Amino acid sequence: MESNPCLLLVVILVVSCSVVQSEAAGxxxxxxxxxxxxxxxxxxxxxxxxxxxxxxxxxxxSRFHAQEGLKEKDRIESLPGQPxxxxxxxxxxxxxxxxxxxxxxxxxxxxxxxKESLPLLLWLNGxxxxxxxxxxxxxxxxxxxxxxxxxxxxxxxxxxxxAANVLFLESPAGVGFSYSNTTSDxxxxxxxxxxxDNYVFLVNWLERFPEYKDRDFYISGESYAGHYVPQLAxxxxxxxxxxxxxxxNLKGILIGNAVINDETDSIGMYSYFGNHALISDEMVQKILxxxxxxxxxxxxxxxxxxxxxxxxxxxxYINIYNIYGPLCLREGTTANPKKPSLVDFDPCSDxxxxxxxNRPDVQEAIHANVTKLTHDWEPCSDIxxxxxxxxxxxIPLLQEFMANGLRVWxxxxxxxxxVPFTSTQYSINKMKLQVKTEWHPWYVKGEVGxxxxxxxxxxxxxxxxxxxxxxxxxxxxxxxxxxxHFLDGTPLPDTTRY
Numbered sequence: 001m002e003s004n005p006c007l008l009l010v011v012i013l014v015v016s017c018s019v020v021q022s023e024a025a026g027x028x029x030x031x032x033x034x035x036x037x038x039x040x041x042x043x044x045x046x047x048x049x050x051x052x053x054x055x056x057x058x059x060x061x062s063r064f065h066a067q068e069g070l071k072e073k074d075r076i077e078s079l080p081g082q083p084x085x086x087x088x089x090x091x092x093x094x095x096x097x098x099x100x101x102x103x104x105x106x107x108x109x110x111x112x113x114x115k116e117s118l119p120l121l122l123w124l125n126g127x128x129x130x131x132x133x134x135x136x137x138x139x140x141x142x143x144x145x146x147x148x149x150x151x152x153x154x155x156x157x158x159x160x161x162x163a164a165n166v167l168f169l170e171s172p173a174g175v176g177f178s179y180s181n182t183t184s185d186x187x188x189x190x191x192x193x194x195x196x197d198n199y200v201f202l203v204n205w206l207e208r209f210p211e212y213k214d215r216d217f218y219i220s221g222e223s224y225a226g227h228y229v230p231q232l233a234x235x236x237x238x239x240x241x242x243x244x245x246x247x248x249n250l251k252g253i254l255i256g257n258a259v260i261n262d263e264t265d266s267i268g269m270y271s272y273f274g275n276h277a278l279i280s281d282e283m284v285q286k287i288l289x290x291x292x293x294x295x296x297x298x299x300x301x302x303x304x305x306x307x308x309x310x311x312x313x314x315x316x317y318i319n320i321y322n323i324y325g326p327l328c329l330r331e332g333t334t335a336n337p338k339k340p341s342l343v344d345f346d347p348c349s350d351x352x353x354x355x356x357x358n359r360p361d362v363q364e365a366i367h368a369n370v371t372k373l374t375h376d377w378e379p380c381s382d383i384x385x386x387x388x389x390x391x392x393x394x395i396p397l398l399q400e401f402m403a404n405g406l407r408v409w410x411x412x413x414x415x416x417x418x419v420p421f422t423s424t425q426y427s428i429n430k431m432k433l434q435v436k437t438e439w440h441p442w443y444v445k446g447e448v449g450x451x452x453x454x455x456x457x458x459x460x461x462x463x464x465x466x467x468x469x470x471x472x473x474x475x476x477x478x479x480x481x482x483x484x485h486f487l488d489g490t491p492l493p494d495t496t497r498y
Contacts, residue, residue: 032127032380033224033259033418036387049190049389050262050295052396053231055238056196063097063200067208073367074108074208080361081152082144087112087161091366094208096173096200101181104201105368107133107168108209109143109161119216119251119487121164122202124171124232126224126259127380128194128387131176132168134379136221138353139345140472141479142168147337148348150355154340158476163484165212167205171198171228174384176377177368190388195231199239202232202248216251218407218487223419223469226258227390230397237404252407254486256464256471257419260394260410261427266293268423270311276323278417279311287311295392319347320417322468345473350379395430402457409460409486413467413474414450421463428461442492444481452492462492 074092088110093103111118123141125132138146141160144153160166170176172194174186206213221229236248259265267288274284291304319325328348333355338346346352356362357377363369368377375383401408410428412421437454442462450463464471464478472479485492 032130036128036224036390048387050392051389053191053195053227053234053391053394056192056199056235057238059196059200059239064203064207065095065098067204070208076366079144079153079365080359081147083153083155085112085143085155087115087143091368093177093367093370094201094204096197096204097180097185100185102173102185102197103179104173104197105133105170105177106201106205107137107142107366109137109159109166109168111165112143112159112162115165116211119164119218120167120212121160121218121220121483121487122167122169123160124169124198124219124221124225124228126222126226126228127175128172128189128191128224128227128390129175129381129384130224131170131377131379131381132221133170133176133357134350134353135470137168138356139349140470141166141476141483145340145342146349146352146356147340148334148346148352149337150333150352150359152337153356156342156476158342158472158480160472160480160483162480163487164218165215169198169201171201172384173197175381177363177373179371179373181371186384187386188388189384189386191227191231191391192389194228195235198228198232199235202236206248214246214249217249218252218254219250220254220256220483222256222258222471224259226255226260226419227394229253229255229258230260230394230401233401233406234397237400237406250406252409252486253401254409254411254483256411257413257416257469258410258424259419260398260424261430262295262392263293264426264430265419265423268420268426269417271426272417272420272422273311273315275422276417278318278323279314283307283311283314315417319468321470322347322413322474323415323417325415325468325474342476349473354379395427398459399431402459405458407458407486407489409462411450411462411464411471411482413469413471414463414465415467415474416469418469424461428455428459431455431459433457433459437491440494442494443496443498444478444493445498446496449475449478449481449492454491460486460492 074090076089076091090108095103123136125135143159170178172189173180219229233253236250240247270287273279274281286307290301326347332351412424433455436456439453441448442452450465452462454460464475467475
């Protein structure tokens with residue numbers, strides 16, 4: 001990997017937005033991506049493979065196991081402090097490598113209604129190294145959120161299990177409750193290993209829950225899951241074709257604020273900063289003129305480094321992941337629960353989830369931490385020391401999916417500055433797709449939910465108005481409307497009747 005010190009400075013400015021937060025609960029999702037880019041582009045670092053993702057051609061069949069009786073053992077009777085619900089919940093471990101003692105933790109919330117007919121939706125958080133239980137399940141699209149005292153849960157009335165049976169996976173091993181008894185596995189973590197383990201998990205999980213084997217299946221996620229989601233989808237397609245049968249009934253993918261192309265992600269971020277008055281127009285022009293963000297860049301000029309550093313200072317004390325939102329200025333939980341709100345997302349929610357999921361009674365109820373890990377559960381892993389491979393672009397995989405008739409939707413919270421809508425637009429533009437439905441507002445409850453454009457090949461791009469990087473956290477109603485249309489295969493509505 002060639003060095004790119006300018007992108008190292010990109011990382012510095014992004015990470016700096018979290019300086020006011022304590023490290024008591026470990027890394028945040030808002031920091032994890034920056035750590036990866038720092039490693040990818042630090043001077044002289046050749047350790048991260050950035051070549052295109054290739055099919056995992058052989059998966060050892062000994063990693064697939066009989067799962068009889070394990071489903072009922074995974075049934076969660078009730079989460080501590082949860083309100084009464086009518087749907088079933090499950091949680092537990094699926095072994096993905098018996099010889100290494102490697103197992104991934106999952107949480108599954110069946111649909112609030114019509115579970116027999118609604119599709120199966122897998123959610124993956126990115127990072128890399130961040131927990132889908134922490135973010136997806138407990139702060140974004142899951143059926144519950146955690147009160148500020150860390151003691152009880154309240155309902156998310158816009159949970160995605162109103163639209164699907166939703167499966168959350170903590171991966172790779174070393175993230176959340178997922179683990180390996182072979183600690184050297186953590187040093188091998190990377191995109192390829194994550195994709196293979198996720199695939200082995202999924203095939204085994206479908207054996208444990210055979211009623212979902214033939215169900216329409218979709219993969220969703222956000223941020224660095226812009227790698228995880230397409231790589232798992234590619235692996236599924238490859239092995240379906242290799243077996244000449246449908247092993248997993250994949251129908252489409254949905255990714256929010258997706259990391260899919262390093263070059264356009266970086267250019268789009270600086271363009272967004274300038275367009276939203278975070279840095280000057282002159283600074284944007286200086287960066288774009290003097291910096292080389294291409295994968296083959298070997299060095300950067302002093303002018304580029306100085307400009308990037310100046311941009312970093314300008315954005316140091318705002319949350320780049322939600323540029324108009326507040327920072328968390330008080331670490332930990334509160335003595336008494338604050339009045340919860342689904343409209344105004346609490347920026348300190350990481351602390352509440354951390355406190356809740358580290359309680360022994362919670363871990364027992366959800367069948368987690370059965371091996372008694374030597375570390376706390378964390379929102380983002382502190383025990384994965386490095387990342388072995390991270391392709392510079394995922395665009396070829398998106399093109400493959402369109403050629404194979406898969407539904408592909410990309411969405412962007414429009415107040416996210418880290419992987420902003422401009423980055424996704426620039427990435428889509430590189431595919432040179434013809435427009436099928438021109439740019440227009442889409443609506444929910446009589447208001448503009450965002451804007452959308454549809455391309456030939458069944459690729460839909462949509463913004464979500466007023467949402468940061470974790471779209472369902474900030475705009476849960478609009479996010480639920482979006483996922484319903486995605487799963488139904490219907491266009492986002494262009495009428496205020498919705």
